[in-house]
Amino acid sequence: MSAKLLAKTRAKVHRQPSALLATLPILTLIILLGGGYIFAELPVEPLLIASSVVAGILACYLGYSWEEIMGSIADKIAKTMPAILILISVGMLIGTWMAGGTIPMLIFYGLHLIAPEYIALVALVVTAIVSLCTGTSWGCAGTVGVAFMGVAVGMDANLAMVAGAVVSGAYFGDKLSPLSDTTNIASMATGVNLFTHIRHLLWTTLPSFLIAALVYLFFGIGSHGGQVPEKLETILSTLDSAFSWNPFLLLPVLIVLVGSLFKKPTIPVILVSSAVAMCNALVFQGISFKDTVISSVNGFNVKMLAHKGFDPSTVIDDVTRLLNRGGMNSMMSILLICFCAITFAGIVSVSGSLDVLIAMLLKPVKGTFGLIAATIGAGLAMIGITSNGQVSLLIPGEMLRNEYITRGLDPKNLSRSIEDSATLWEPILPWTSAGAYMAGTLGVATISYMPWAVCNWIAIGFALLWGATGIGIARLPSKAQIEESSKIRS
Numbered sequence: 001m002s003a004k005l006l007a008k009t010r011a012k013v014h015r016q017p018s019a020l021l022a023t024l025p026i027l028t029l030i031i032l033l034g035g036g037y038i039f040a041e042l043p044v045e046p047l048l049i050a051s052s053v054v055a056g057i058l059a060c061y062l063g064y065s066w067e068e069i070m071g072s073i074a075d076k077i078a079k080t081m082p083a084i085l086i087l088i089s090v091g092m093l094i095g096t097w098m099a100g101g102t103i104p105m106l107i108f109y110g111l112h113l114i115a116p117e118y119i120a121l122v123a124l125v126v127t128a129i130v131s132l133c134t135g136t137s138w139g140c141a142g143t144v145g146v147a148f149m150g151v152a153v154g155m156d157a158n159l160a161m162v163a164g165a166v167v168s169g170a171y172f173g174d175k176l177s178p179l180s181d182t183t184n185i186a187s188m189a190t191g192v193n194l195f196t197h198i199r200h201l202l203w204t205t206l207p208s209f210l211i212a213a214l215v216y217l218f219f220g221i222g223s224h225g226g227q228v229p230e231k232l233e234t235i236l237s238t239l240d241s242a243f244s245w246n247p248f249l250l251l252p253v254l255i256v257l258v259g260s261l262f263k264k265p266t267i268p269v270i271l272v273s274s275a276v277a278m279c280n281a282l283v284f285q286g287i288s289f290k291d292t293v294i295s296s297v298n299g300f301n302v303k304m305l306a307h308k309g310f311d312p313s314t315v316i317d318d319v320t321r322l323l324n325r326g327g328m329n330s331m332m333s334i335l336l337i338c339f340c341a342i343t344f345a346g347i348v349s350v351s352g353s354l355d356v357l358i359a360m361l362l363k364p365v366k367g368t369f370g371l372i373a374a375t376i377g378a379g380l381a382m383i384g385i386t387s388n389g390q391v392s393l394l395i396p397g398e399m400l401r402n403e404y405i406t407r408g409l410d411p412k413n414l415s416r417s418i419e420d421s422a423t424l425w426e427p428i429l430p431w432t433s434a435g436a437y438m439a440g441t442l443g444v445a446t447i448s449y450m451p452w453a454v455c456n457w458i459a460i461g462f463a464l465l466w467g468a469t470g471i472g473i474a475r476l477p478s479k480a481q482i483e484e485s486s487k488i489r490s
Contacts (some may be wrong), residue, residue: 013063014352019064022356025055025348027394033388044388048340051172053348056415059351072350076342076398082267082334083188087181087330089270092300093252093277094135094179095326099287099299100280101243102252104323106133107144108239119157120165120216120452122150127169128209133253135179135327137170138434139428141441144322145170149442161219163444164452172455174420175205177257181334182389182423188338189397190415194266195259200412203472204420204462212454216361238319242310244284244300252277267476281417299327334390341394347399358399369409372417372467374462375400386430392422410474419458428456 029051036042036262059069091416097103107130127148145166152162168424174180176198187197259269274296281287281295291304301324303311348354365374375396396418404414427434430446439446450457466472 005115007227008047008468010234015062017058017062017351017353017356020057022060022353022360025051025344025353026306028054029344029391031060031157032393033290037388040422044337044391045340045445048337048344048391052344055347055351055353058353062351064350064418069152069347070352073343073346076346076349077339077359079191082340083184083191084193084338086189086266087184087335087338088192089267089274089328090135090179090181090184090197090297091326091328091331092274093270093326094278095295095297095299095328096281096292097133097252098276098323098326098375099292100277100284101245101249101285101294102277102280103133104239104243105249106130106253107322108236108243108245112236112273115460119152119219120150120161120220120315121213123162124167124169124172124212124216124455128173131173132177133173133179135181135183136176137174137180137470138437139359140170140173141166141438143465149444159221159444161452163438163449164235164454165212165216166442167438167449167453168209168455171363171424171453172209172212172244175201175423178266181331182393182419184395185334185338185390186319186393186415186419189394189418190401190411192410192415193263195263196412197415200416200472200474201419203466204416204459208459210453211458215452215454218425234316235322237327238315238464239482241486242305242315242429244286246284246390249280252280260365294326297327297329297463299325299330331439334456337388337390338394341391342398351469354399361399362403368407368409368470368473369464369467371400371403371409372413374465375414375417376421376463380425380460383422383426386441387395387428389423389434392426393418396422405476408476410476412474417463420463424456424459449477 021376029048032047032051033044036047037044056069060066094103107244108301123145127140130144131137134140134158145163148162148166149159152159175183177183178194178198183198184194187191189193190197192200228481231315255273256269258264259266278292278296281292282289285305287295287304295301295304302315306312346353350356361374364369365371378396378400379392382396383389400414401411404411426432426447427438428450429435430439435446438449442449
């Protein structure tokens with residue numbers, strides 16, 4: 001029997017899943033993540049694998065062979081491999097930027113902007129800068145954010161407002177940072193270039209940031225008094241004694257910005273920036289060549305500065321928590337979640353369940369506004385039910401990408417919409433891990449700071465506005481749409 005005839009024979013035995021069967025894998029995913037991850041605090045990876053097993057059994061029941069299932073998974077992984085390589089290289093970038101003093105320098109001068117009379121506004125700006133430089137909203141809130149809460153307590157300021165400003169700034173910077181794991185995952189899930197995704201995010205994040213700034217300025221302009229807490233002074237003095245500052249430390253940042261501006265390939269830009277940062281570590285910070293290389297793999301550690309006469313044992317936990325990060329290995333846990341989620345998506349896709357689910361979701365959707373609204377709804381539902389940011393980006397991104405292309409819309413509209421919903425709303429929902437972390441770290445209940453986290457909840461308003469008016473909505477040129485559609489069919 002020829003290969004063509006064999007393929008036709010197999011195609012005949014494939015059955016289309018009913019609506020009930022198509023929703024079974026997704027329901028399994030929701031139940032397992034909702035119950036196992038949120039309530040039982042189980043790791044995400046085995047729950048994703050269990051969901052994949054259910055999806056695989058369904059695919060076999062519908063007549064798909066093991067080879068076809070594995071082929072679909074391999075195809076999904078192959079398509080996301082460039083983004084996976086970017087995520088790994090970002091880990092290298094963070095570690096080398098830390099070792100070279102780039103990120104510590106930006107944090108140091110950012111913290112000097114503190115002005116107690118405008119505490120909420122300054123908290124928004126400084127946390128945005130620090131989060132943009134570090135790519136971690138949690139690390140920013142757990143260090144700089146805590147310092148701002150100390151200032152707020154000392155001046156008897158509105159703690160809920162300051163906490164909301166910290167969360168807003170931390171997530172604003174995180175979304176626009178090429179170092180952020182969720183930003184990389186969103187671009188990976190939708191097949192959008194990382195820097196293209198970041199630039200497109202400005203349509204919703206920038207106006208949200210400006211409105212938040214006006215809110216904090218208006219309500220905080222009467223605040224006065226208070227002293228900078230001793231802990232913040234300790235952080236500043238530690239950074240100043242541990243690192244040597246000079247303008248060359250900004251070169252790695254400049255390389256990334258220029259590469260983004262001129263739309264250069266992401267990985268070469270990151271590698272060049274990392275190489276310059278490693279030179280800074282060797283020349284200006286006095287870190288050994290071995291430790292410089294280690295920082296790119298295992299991440300930076302303040303112990304690497306011991307040979308300068310600086311005593312790492314005297315460093316407070318806040319500083320080590322802020323600086324000890326990065327390295328390619330730091331991305332491995334994130335990549336494992338990605339591989340598990342991609343496996344699930346590949347199995348659901350090959351069985352035809354994905355097509356049925358998309359048809360059900362988009363049945364009432366007529367235009368661009370409806371598609372944007374459906375995407376936001378899917379993102380909010382996923383983060384609200386699963387409480388996992390990575391999964392909440394990967395699944396809707398995988399499900400809806402082809403629909404955007406079919407309708408002539410650039411997938412970067414999709415990557416922006418899932419970030420506006422799933423990522424930004426995660427820290428303002430009390431039952432998510434991000435919401436619990438922010439509340440525990442900042443000492444303010446999630447429900448209390450939620451109204452003040454303006455950047456987080458107002459972004460979907462702009463997303464819907466642009467969807468209704470067509471402003472900021474990127475469309476695919478006819479040639480690009482044909483090319484992308486041909487990829488879908490193949």
